[in-house]
Amino acid sequence: MGMDNVTVKPHEKLALALEAELAAVNTLIRDRMASKHAPRIPEVTAHLVEAGGKRLRPMLTLAAAKACGYTGPYHIHLAATVEFIHTATLLHDDVVDESAQRRGRPTANLLWDNKSSVLVGDYLFARSFQLMTECNSMRVMHILSGASATIAEGEVLQLTAAQDLSTSEDIYLQVVRGKTAALFSAATEVGGVIADADPTVVQALFDYGDALGVSFQIVDDLLDFEGTGQTGKNIGDDFRERKLTLPMIKAIAKADATERAFWVKTIEKGKQDDGDLDHAINILRKHNALADTRLVALDWADKAKAALLALPESEIRQMLSDIADYVVARLR
Amino acid sequence: MGMDNVTVKPHEKLALALEAELAAVNTLIRDRMASKHAPRIPEVTAHLVEAGGKRLRPMLTLAAAKACGYTGPYHIHLAATVEFIHTATLLHDDVVDESAQRRGRPTANLLWDNKSSVLVGDYLFARSFQLMTECNSMRVMHILSGASATIAEGEVLQLTAAQDLSTSEDIYLQVVRGKTAALFSAATEVGGVIADADPTVVQALFDYGDALGVSFQIVDDLLDFEGTGQTGKNIGDDFRERKLTLPMIKAIAKADATERAFWVKTIEKGKQDDGDLDHAINILRKHNALADTRLVALDWADKAKAALLALPESEIRQMLSDIADYVVARLR
Numbered sequence: 249m250g251m252d253n254v255t256v257k258p259h260e261k262l263a264l265a266l267e268a269e270l271a272a273v274n275t276l277i278r279d280r281m282a283s284k285h286a287p288r289i290p291e292v293t294a295h296l297v298e299a300g301g302k303r304l305r306p307m308l309t310l311a312a313a314k315a316c317g318y319t320g321p322y323h324i325h326l327a328a329t330v331e332f333i334h335t336a337t338l339l340h341d342d343v344v345d346e347s348a349q350r351r352g353r354p355t356a357n358l359l360w361d362n363k364s365s366v367l368v369g370d371y372l373f374a375r376s377f378q379l380m381t382e383c384n385s386m387r388v389m390h391i392l393s394g395a396s397a398t399i400a401e402g403e404v405l406q407l408t409a410a411q412d413l414s415t416s417e418d419i420y421l422q423v424v425r426g427k428t429a430a431l432f433s434a435a436t437e438v439g440g441v442i443a444d445a446d447p448t449v450v451q452a453l454f455d456y457g458d459a460l461g462v463s464f465q466i467v468d469d470l471l472d473f474e475g476t477g478q479t480g481k482n483i484g485d486d487f488r489e490r491k492l493t494l495p496m497i498k499a500i501a502k503a504d505a506t507e508r509a510f511w512v513k514t515i516e517k518g519k520q521d522d523g524d525l526d527h528a529i530n531i532l533r534k535h536n537a538l539a540d541t542r543l544v545a546l547d548w549a550d551k552a553k554a555a556l557l558a559l560p561e562s563e564i565r566q567m568l569s570d571i572a573d574y575v576v577a578r579l580r
Numbered sequence: 581m582g583m584d585n586v587t588v589k590p591h592e593k594l595a596l597a598l599e600a601e602l603a604a605v606n607t608l609i610r611d612r613m614a615s616k617h618a619p620r621i622p623e624v625t626a627h628l629v630e631a632g633g634k635r636l637r638p639m640l641t642l643a644a645a646k647a648c649g650y651t652g653p654y655h656i657h658l659a660a661t662v663e664f665i666h667t668a669t670l671l672h673d674d675v676v677d678e679s680a681q682r683r684g685r686p687t688a689n690l691l692w693d694n695k696s697s698v699l700v701g702d703y704l705f706a707r708s709f710q711l712m713t714e715c716n717s718m719r720v721m722h723i724l725s726g727a728s729a730t731i732a733e734g735e736v737l738q739l740t741a742a743q744d745l746s747t748s749e750d751i752y753l754q755v756v757r758g759k760t761a762a763l764f765s766a767a768t769e770v771g772g773v774i775a776d777a778d779p780t781v782v783q784a785l786f787d788y789g790d791a792l793g794v795s796f797q798i799v800d801d802l803l804d805f806e807g808t809g810q811t812g813k814n815i816g817d818d819f820r821e822r823k824l825t826l827p828m829i830k831a832i833a834k835a836d837a838t839e840r841a842f843w844v845k846t847i848e849k850g851k852q853d854d855g856d857l858d859h860a861i862n863i864l865r866k867h868n869a870l871a872d873t874r875l876v877a878l879d880w881a882d883k884a885k886a887a888l889l890a891l892p893e894s895e896i897r898q899m900l901s902d903i904a905d906y907v908v909a910r911l912r
Contacts, residue, residue, distance in 0.1 A: 285754060286736040340702060343675075344695040363676040366698055367735045370672060373702070374728035377709050381721040389713040389721065396706035403699045404618040422617060 258570035262307050265567060269310045269324060270303060276328040280375050292368040293335065305435045306331045308460075308568075312439025312453050315564045322383040322442050329392060330435045332376035337399055337431075339369035344403070345489060388438050395434035402426015406491065413500055413516055415492045421462070428468075429461030436460075452558035456568065459555060463548035464575050469493035470541050471578065473529055484525040490515045494544065496528075498537040507531055542579060549576045590902035594639050597899060601642045601656060602635060608660040612707050624700040625667065637767045638663045640792075640900075644771025644785050647896040654715040654774050661724060662767045664708035669731055669763075671701035676735070677821060720770050727766035734758015738823065745832055745848055747824045753794070760800075761793030768792075784890035788900065791887060795880035796907050801825035802873050803910065805861055816857040822847045826876065828860075830869040839863055874911060881908045 256264075263270060283289040306327035313323035343365045373396070380392050406423045409415045436457035440450040472486045473495055486493050492500075492515065500511050510527065513519050532538050552572040559565050588596075595602060615621040638659035645655035675697045705728070712724050738755045741747045768789030772782040804818045805827055818825050824832075824847065832843050846852050846860065864870050884904040891897050 283733050283736070285758070286733050286740065288736050288740045289733065337702075340698050343698055362694075363739055364736070366672050366675055367732055367739060370669075370701075370705070371729060371732035371736065373705055374725060374732055377725035378722070378729055381718060381725055384718060386713060386716060390710070393706060393709035393713055397703060397710055400699055400703035400706055401615050401618050401621065404615070404620050404696070404703065407695055407699060408618065408620045426617070 258567060258574040259302055259304060259307065262311060262564075262567045262571065263303070265564065266307055266310045266314070269314075269327070270307065272324045273303070273306050273310070273327045273331070276324055276379075277331060280328065280332070280379060281372065283371070286371075288364060289368050289371055292339070292364055293372065301331075303331065304571075305334050305431060308432065308435040308457060309439045311564050311568055312436040312457075313443050314439075315559055315562055315568065316440050316443035316445040316449060316453075318439070318443035320442065322385075323439060325379050325382050326388065326392075326438050326442060327435075329376045329379045330431065330438075332372045332379065333392070333396060333399070334431060336369040336372035336376065337403075337427075339365045339372070341403070343369075344407070383442065385442065387441050391434050391438055391441065395430045398426050398430040402428075402430065409492060411490045411516055411518070412492070413511055415497060417494065417497055420492070420494055420497055424462055424465040425458070428465035429458045432461030432464065433457035448558055452555045455555035456552050456572075459548045459552035460572055460575060463545050463552060463572065466494055466541060466545040466548065467576055467578055470495060470538060470545065473532060474538060474579075484528075487514070487525055487528055488520065490518055494541045495532050495537045498540055499532050499535045502535045502537075503531075542576075545576050545579070549573065590899060590906040591634055591636060591639065594643060594896075594899045594903065595635070597896065598639055598642045598646070601646075601659070602639065604656045605635070605638050605642070605659045605663070608656055608711075609663060612660065612664070612711060613704065615703070620696060621700050621703055624671070624696055625704065633666075635663065636903075637666050637763060640764065640767040640789060641771045643896050643900055644768040644789075645775050646771075647891055647894055647900065648772050648775035648777040648781060648785075650771070650775035652774065654717075655771060657711050657715050658720065658724075658770050658774060659767075661708045661711045662763065662770075664704045664711065665724070665728060665731070666763060668701040668704035668708065669735075669759075671697045671704070673735070675701075676739070715774065717774065719773050723766050723770055723773065727762045730758050730762040732758075734760075734762065741824065743822045743848055743850065744824070745843055747829060749826065749829055752824070752826055752829055756794055756797040757790070760797035761790045764793030764796065765789035780890055784887045787887035788884050788904075791880045791884035792904055792907060795877050795884060795904065798826055798873060798877040798880065799908055799910055802827060802870060802877065805864060806870060806911075816860075819846070819857055819860055820852065822850055826873045827864050827869045830872055831864045831867045834867040834869075835863075874908075877908050877911070881905065 281290055281293040309327040309330050310323050313326075343362045376396075377393070380389055402423050402425065405419070406427060409419055409423060433454045434457070436453040437450060440453040445453070469486065472493065473483065475483060487496070496511075496515070500508075503511060510524075510531070514524050514528065549572045553569045556565055556569050556572075613622055613625040641659040641662050642655050645658075675694045708728075709725070712721055734755050734757065737751070738759060741751055741755060765786045766789070768785040769782060772785040777785070801818060804825065805815065807815060819828070828843075828847070832840075835843060842856075842859065842863070846856050881904045885901045888897055888901050888904075
């Protein structure tokens with residue numbers, strides 16, 4: 249295979265096109281996560297921020313602003329804001345999920361303690377608000393503070409829906425819209441707002457981010473059952489944590505009496521024995537729950553791409569569209 | 581004793597003077613802590629918000645605005661914002677401290693779980709930012725987002741300073757300024773800012789809040805050793821949690837070899853036996869550490885009152901001054 253056969257992934261292409269801006273974002277992030285008084289803070293955040301995240305969310309903000317012809321400096325602040333909010337939620341998620349690994353590395357709550365994860369997460373939230381105020385746009389503030397509230401609301405809803413076999417696809421979608429899509433859509437929307445784009449374009453950017461985020465999370469939930477384990481995530485985490493994701497919800501809707509008893513035992517009562525995860529996956533396969541979920545993810549990716557048509561044609565627009573394809577291509 | 585001998589406490593007097601505004605704040609709080617999607621949120625927050633807190637911080641904002649002749653509507657939003665930030669930090673503190681009681685009632689993390697406390701705290705933080713954006717004042721946003729970062733920084737610093745016998749009075753003051761005084765000073769400062777008061781008056785309000793907050797926390801730390809237990813706080817919590825507060829720092833500075841070994845055993849190594857708390861209190865008494873700490877608290881209360889002299893004379897100013905006296909009067 250020659251060089252021309254090496255596939256450059258869409259998010260890597262976008263990263264190249266936004267190279268200078270991303271470097272500025274990284275510098276700003278490093279600068280603002282510092283703390284004169286509490287060295288524990290940069291220790292914890294460096295661990296996460298340097299851990300090889302793809303910077304997908306900040307890239308969306310940069311790309312959205314660029315696609316709308318923005319030439320000012322504030323998309324850098326907004327991209328850093330979005331990454332700070334994301335990192336803060338990761339820190340708190342790890343406490344809530346009692347996770348031991350994230351992106352293939354031990355989590356902060358394991359390396360330090362839950363206390364540090366909670367408080368450093370709070371610090372990053374506060375810093376994100378400081379950063380966004382620097383853009384002097386009330387509209388941006390409304391969007392991002394609203395998104396933060398929606399994220400927390402989605403996480404709480406997920407908490408109360410866990411272990412509840414009556415969780416519907418609607419509730420699932422609400423959780424996903426909150427915990428994942430709200431930040432994606434805010435990331436793209438503020439890119440358009442800062443560029444003073446037309447209302448239809450701003451709406452299209454919101455719709456793109458929303459659909460992309462939903463698709464992204466559904467794929468994530470699928471990979472929890474059929475991933476290779478190379479993503480640093482363990483197969484079956486959601487099953488073990490009794491989190492009802494779309495594949496399980498679809499299978500439970502079609503369960504016969506024996507299967508229902510199995511779900512009650514493993515999810516509702518949390519009694520999980522050796523072999524139960526394999527058995528769960530077999531039930532999912534039997535009811536086509538994984539294949540059906542894949543179709544839903546593809547559908548959301550299509551919605552994301554369709555929304556982009558309201559934007560003027562450009563290389564960046566094409567890259568955003570390719571990202572929507574790539575998000576579901578993670579499923580091979 | 582006739583009615584005229586019944587003492588109305590200064591914060592109760594202030595609450596009466598601000599009755600209408602406080603009612604509006606309470607309505608706004610109840611309105612904004614609701615969540616259409618996640619009923620767990622108002623459950624958790626109601627438990628805290630209704631738990632009979634004195635609303636001291638929001639009263640400070642209302643009083644500061646009033647003392648500066650403010651007649652607009654936004655002091656209500658700001659007061660609610662300040663209470664939301666306070667409530668969010670309480671929820672997260674209880675997780676960090678693994679507390680079982682707050683204000684004499686079981687904590688949210690005990691009634692629900694740590695997860696709910698973390699996520700509902702995040703929700704309240706986000707809602708506080710939404711609320712403050714409604715005031716359309718960039719300066720207010722800078723002050724309150726800055727205060728939120730300082731609070732988290734102070735909490736992280738406290739975490740890393742715990743169990744460290746070399747903690748100095750300077751570090752202690754830095755922790756207290758962060759975890760407690762930052763919100764007091766922001767609460768009073770934004771009251772002046774929203775009223776468009778003179779820079780000297782705004783500075784004086786900041787100084788008052790800062791000194792009041794420091795005094796308040798020092799008294800709290802003293803009550804942890806000499807309180808009656810009627811505040812819902814257990815005597816010796818800080819000692820048990822190995823948190824070095826001013827009385828301990830003062831006693832450790834004067835420790836002889838035997839006492840030093842005692843502090844190493846109980847605080848650094850965390851080996852605490854029956855009778856150790858009583859022994860610790862005896863050492864504190866021996867070195868006048870409690871009496872000396874009381875003098876420091878009184879000194880900060882005096883600073884708070886002195887700052888108020890930059891404000892025009894008014895009934896409200898007198899009440900704020902009385903509150904500074906009352907904060908230390910809690911020590912009897």
